[in-house]
Amino acid sequence: MKLDRAIARAWAEVDEDALLHNYHLARSLCEKNTEFICVVKANAYGLGLFRTVETLNANGASWFAVAAPEEALTARRAAKDAHILLLSPAEESYLPSLIGQGISLTVGTLADARRASLAAQQTGKEALVQVKLDTGLHRLGFTDAASALAIKDLPMLSFEGIYSHLALRSREQSREQHALFVKIAEEIEAGGLHARMHHLVDSIGLTRFPDWQMDAVRVGAFLYGNVPPAWERFSEGKDVMQFKAKITRIGWAPKGDGVGYDDTPLARDTRVATLAVGYIDGYPRLLSQKGFVSLHGKRAPVLGRVCMDQMMIDITDIPEAEEGDIVTLLGGDIDLREFAAWGDMNRNECLGMIGRRVPRVYLRGGKPVAVSAEMEEDL
Numbered sequence: 556m557k558l559d560r561a562i563a564r565a566w567a568e569v570d571e572d573a574l575l576h577n578y579h580l581a582r583s584l585c586e587k588n589t590e591f592i593c594v595v596k597a598n599a600y601g602l603g604l605f606r607t608v609e610t611l612n613a614n615g616a617s618w619f620a621v622a623a624p625e626e627a628l629t630a631r632r633a634a635k636d637a638h639i640l641l642l643s644p645a646e647e648s649y650l651p652s653l654i655g656q657g658i659s660l661t662v663g664t665l666a667d668a669r670r671a672s673l674a675a676q677q678t679g680k681e682a683l684v685q686v687k688l689d690t691g692l693h694r695l696g697f698t699d700a701a702s703a704l705a706i707k708d709l710p711m712l713s714f715e716g717i718y719s720h721l722a723l724r725s726r727e728q729s730r731e732q733h734a735l736f737v738k739i740a741e742e743i744e745a746g747g748l749h750a751r752m753h754h755l756v757d758s759i760g761l762t763r764f765p766d767w768q769m770d771a772v773r774v775g776a777f778l779y780g781n782v783p784p785a786w787e788r789f790s791e792g793k794d795v796m797q798f799k800a801k802i803t804r805i806g807w808a809p810k811g812d813g814v815g816y817d818d819t820p821l822a823r824d825t826r827v828a829t830l831a832v833g834y835i836d837g838y839p840r841l842l843s844q845k846g847f848v849s850l851h852g853k854r855a856p857v858l859g860r861v862c863m864d865q866m867m868i869d870i871t872d873i874p875e876a877e878e879g880d881i882v883t884l885l886g887g888d889i890d891l892r893e894f895a896a897w898g899d900m901n902r903n904e905c906l907g908m909i910g911r912r913v914p915r916v917y918l919r920g921g922k923p924v925a926v927s928a929e930m931e932e933d934l
Contacts, residue, residue, distance in 0.1 A: 556928040561914035565800035565832035568886075569602050569917045571924070573793035574778060575614055580791055581777045582615075584761055589768045590752065592640065594775030595630060596622035601837075601906040602779060602796060603915040603927045608633035610917075611778075620773055624649035627658045640685060640716075643695070650674035654682045659715050663687035663696040668706035675711035685716035686750065688739055690732040692722045700742035707748040716752040716771075717743060721760050729760070733767055762786040781891060781902045797886030798909055800832035802850075802878050805870070814867050815859030817843065825858070826871040830882055833864040837909035838884055841898045849888040851875055 582591050593616045599607035604626060608619055612634035620640040621627045627641045640659040644667045651674055653660060662668040662684050675682035686703055689696035696719065697703040706712070719736045721729050736755055744750075752770035758777035760767060763785070777783070782792030805828050811820045814827060830848070834840040843860040848868055855868040855876075870876040885894050885905065895902045914928040 556914060556926045558916065558923050558926055561916050561926045561928060562799075562881075563801070565798075565830075565836050566914045566916050567601070567909050568797045568799065569606075569915050570793070570795050570797075570921075571610055571917055571919050573780065573795045574602070574607070574610065576793050577778050577780065577782070577795065578611060578614065578616065581758070581761065581774050584765060585772060586768055588770075590618055590754075590771035591616065592618040592620050592754070592771055592773040593778060594620045594642075594757070594773050596620065596626060596642065596775070597903075597907040598626075600775060600779040600781075600903055601909045603917075604629050605633045606915070606917060606925060606927055608637075612637055618771070620775075624653060624658075627653060628656060631656045631658065647674070650682075651678050654678045654680055657683065659683040659685050661685050661687050661695070662706065663689070665702070665705050668709055668712065672709040672712055681711050681713045683715045684712045685718055686714065686743070686748070688717065688719040688736060690719045690735045690739070691728065692720050692732075694720070697739075700739050700746060703739070703743050704746040704748055707746065714748055714750045716754065717750045718752075718754045718771075718773075721755065721757065723759055723763075726763070729764065733764070759783045776903050779903075779906055781906070784892065794886055794891065796906060796909075798837065798884040798913075800830045800836075800882050800884060802828045802876065802880045802882060803831045803865075804829040805876065805878055813859065815862060817859035819844065819859075823871070825869055826874075826876075827858060828855070828868050828870045828876060828882075830866050830868060830884075831864075832884065832913075833862045833866055835863045835910055836913050838866060839898055839900065839905075839908065841900075845897045846894070847889065847897075849883040850880055852888070854888070855882075 593611050598604050608630045618638045619630050620642050622642050624645050627639050630639050660671050671682045687696035689698050717740050754771035756767050756772050758774050761772050762783045780794040782789050808825050808827050810824050840861045846857040847854040853873050855870050858867040858869050891902050895905050911929045916923050917925040
């Protein structure tokens with residue numbers, strides 16, 4: 556896709572220099588022998604999975620983690636020799652492809668392990684397996700050593716790792732999870748199921764509990780600019796993505812009228828700008844009448860209800876605004892944490908929700924170097 560088409564409507568700019576800065580910053584917190592697993596699930600938190608894996612892999616990253624089989628296979632195409640961990644149990648039909656591509660499978664039940672073993676026997680290739688323990692998140696995984704050891708003698712399984720995930724409800728609760736993980740993992744090892752790596756902490760865990768690195772850490776949000784705000788070096792992280800759109804129309808709405816689907820009467824005659832972006836593109840509808848955008852170094856409030864494909868803003872106090880101007884919806888002057896707070900949203904959600912039809916424009920040194928567009932047509 557050509558750049559002029561990519562920025563014709565709404566797009567997301569990905570600053571790869573900032574991405575790599577955050578990657579090296581996070582890696583600098585790790586011990587020399589700690590494996591660094593880049594979590595690239597959810598389309599690399601909205602940045603674009605293939606390009607993000609390709610970029611990180613070219614700059615030293617050798618481990619990646621994803622949440623869905625399709626993501627695992629895409630990551631494999633982007634990094635042919637990397638280690639890739641699928642964090643969720645895979646549906647049976649995907650197992651032969653995943654095993655054949657050397658994807659590490661998560662097993663958290665005996666049934667998961669049996670399916671992986673059977674698919675490995677049918678494929679004729681050992682399945683790489685990581686054993687998931689539930690230590691208090693209550694989402695996935697074995698809850699004790701005895702249940703995990705039931706998979707020990709299943710054929711064609713290579714036990715690569717044992718891991719769990721922190722709920723991060725409180726420091727005390729995290730310490731309880733850590734202690735339980737260590738206890739169960741030691742019991743599993745004593746029972747004869749030996750794994751090459753153990754891992755527990757994520758982005759927040761890495762900054763909050765640096766002594767819990769074990770053999771590997773799993774870092775996602777930190778890479779994409781969502782650096783844990785309680786970390787004392789928080790300001791060293793860099794924002795990676797900006798969400799932008801163009802003004803397509805400017806007009807006036809009289810005092811007392813409503814804008815769009817909203818019947819809230821305007822308090823004054825209002826200069827209204829329409830933007831070529833809507834909730835299907837990833838600007839949340841719940842920010843109707845709450846959010847702000849940035850243009851010409853000033854903020855403009857969202858007017859009316861955000862539509863599926865368009866939205867309106869109040870530019871009465873920005874007389875220099877013109878049709879065709881570029882508006883920043885997220886990033887730059889619109890801080891991720893502030894944006895999330897307007898809608899009581901999770902910060903990762905705000906990045907990951909940017910839609911499929913929004914092209915990603917990748918920058919190096921502030922200049923476009925690549926464009927990715929899922930909805931591109933060859934016109």
